[in-house]
Amino acid sequence: MMDLSFILNELGEDRDNYYNAVSPPIIQSSNFIFNTIAEMRNAMSSEFDNNLYSRGQNPTLNILRKKLAALDGAEDALLFSSGIAAISVPLLTLLTSGDHIIAIENPYSWTAKLFNDFLPKFGITTTFINGCDFHNFEKALQSQTRLIYLESPNSYSYEIQDIKSIADLAREKGIITIIDNSYSTPIFQQPIAMGIDLVAQSATKYIGGHSDVMAGVLTGSKAIIKKIFEHEFMNLGPALSPNSAWLLLRGLRTLPLRLQRSFESTEIIIKWLNHHPAVKEVIWPFNADFPQLELAHQQMQGCGGLFSFILKDSSFAKIEQFCDRLSHISIAVSWGGYESLVLPVIASITNQQYDSHNKQHQLIRMYIGLEDPDYLIKDIQQAFAHIL
Numbered sequence: 513m514m515d516l517s518f519i520l521n522e523l524g525e526d527r528d529n530y531y532n533a534v535s536p537p538i539i540q541s542s543n544f545i546f547n548t549i550a551e552m553r554n555a556m557s558s559e560f561d562n563n564l565y566s567r568g569q570n571p572t573l574n575i576l577r578k579k580l581a582a583l584d585g586a587e588d589a590l591l592f593s594s595g596i597a598a599i600s601v602p603l604l605t606l607l608t609s610g611d612h613i614i615a616i617e618n619p620y621s622w623t624a625k626l627f628n629d630f631l632p633k634f635g636i637t638t639t640f641i642n643g644c645d646f647h648n649f650e651k652a653l654q655s656q657t658r659l660i661y662l663e664s665p666n667s668y669s670y671e672i673q674d675i676k677s678i679a680d681l682a683r684e685k686g687i688i689t690i691i692d693n694s695y696s697t698p699i700f701q702q703p704i705a706m707g708i709d710l711v712a713q714s715a716t717k718y719i720g721g722h723s724d725v726m727a728g729v730l731t732g733s734k735a736i737i738k739k740i741f742e743h744e745f746m747n748l749g750p751a752l753s754p755n756s757a758w759l760l761l762r763g764l765r766t767l768p769l770r771l772q773r774s775f776e777s778t779e780i781i782i783k784w785l786n787h788h789p790a791v792k793e794v795i796w797p798f799n800a801d802f803p804q805l806e807l808a809h810q811q812m813q814g815c816g817g818l819f820s821f822i823l824k825d826s827s828f829a830k831i832e833q834f835c836d837r838l839s840h841i842s843i844a845v846s847w848g849g850y851e852s853l854v855l856p857v858i859a860s861i862t863n864q865q866y867d868s869h870n871k872q873h874q875l876i877r878m879y880i881g882l883e884d885p886d887y888l889i890k891d892i893q894q895a896f897a898h899i900l
Contacts, residue, residue, distance in 0.1 A: 606688055616661065661692075
């Protein structure tokens with residue numbers, strides 16, 4: 513594999529072509545000119561490999577594309593205008609009416625809508641399983657199973673799947689595998705090295721890192737990526753803008769540093785939360801009592817700054833009061849930026865819908881950004897003081 517520093521700082525950056533500028537240019541052009549009809553004909557014959565029209569390829573995007581493919585150890589990459597597009601478009605390309613999907617339960621909300629509401633319109637069905645048990649994948653297999661969808665860890669309760677075993681099973685059966693690797697990024701987890709076919713990420717999060725760009729990325733073999741590009745991608749038009757690609761290039765420069773800072777700060781804060789009288793449980797893949805801790809360490813080189821916890825008094829009112837009292841940790845969706853965030857499950861349900869016996873309803877998700885951990889602990893402590 514290429515050296516990480518080379519990928520982040522040099523790969524794809526032909527500075528001789530743009531005045532030796534340290535930062536690559538934003539080629540903010542929708543269209544590209546050719547000197548001859550023969551040149552244009554050649555570009556039109558393979559738009560995947562040429563700059564013809566920025567709905568397809570663009571020089572700024574191609575720099576980013578090379579870097580993201582290399583980070584995943586993949587042959588190629590495709591860039592999208594959102595993370596969910598990087599999941600939806602490939603499935604529309606690779607599946608047809610009558611096909612069956614095996615998916616982990618409790619995926620990202622819009623992924624769940626894709627499986628439950630959108631794909632059934634095309635005669636594509638999904639079986640949701642508890643992905644923590646490898647045997648559930650074997651039991652869910654059908655003659656029409658064409659794809660296995662993973663999300664390891666997921667982004668609320670952090671269930672982990674045995675990636676290599678599932679990839680081996682799928683390959684034996686001729687089934688395509690795709691994983692959402694947004695939680696770990698290729699810095700902390702390498703699914704393609706474990707045999708996964710396609711890796712999707714919400715680049716909005718850690719890749720961008722500054723909460724100012726929306727994007728998705730898909731990596732895999734050149735053959736599959738090209739097939740997706742030449743069909744549903746070009747027809748549906750979920751292209752990423754050159755300006756957004758440049759923001760992601762900027763974010764990549766500091767990705768390992770930001771991830772490590774968030775990881776280390778999260779460790780400090782979780783050790784403190786584990787012993788706080790207001791806290792019943794902390795859920796984080798690298799926490800000592802996490803039920804899949806051994807598998808987490810086998811598959812992940814580090815752990816992100818996203819975790820969840822449950823209050824001892826986990827009434828609807830107490831959860832809401834705690835979150836409202838935070839002064840420096842903001843209430844918002846997403847994660848991966850410089851700022852720390854909180855998002856309780858109750859934000860998406862009413863008091864009447866709240867089930868005090870449903871553990872999922874009790875979860876308070878927190879993301880630790882780049883602030884000093886002691887600064888954040890003080891904020892959490894003062895919020896706890898209002899509910900004890």
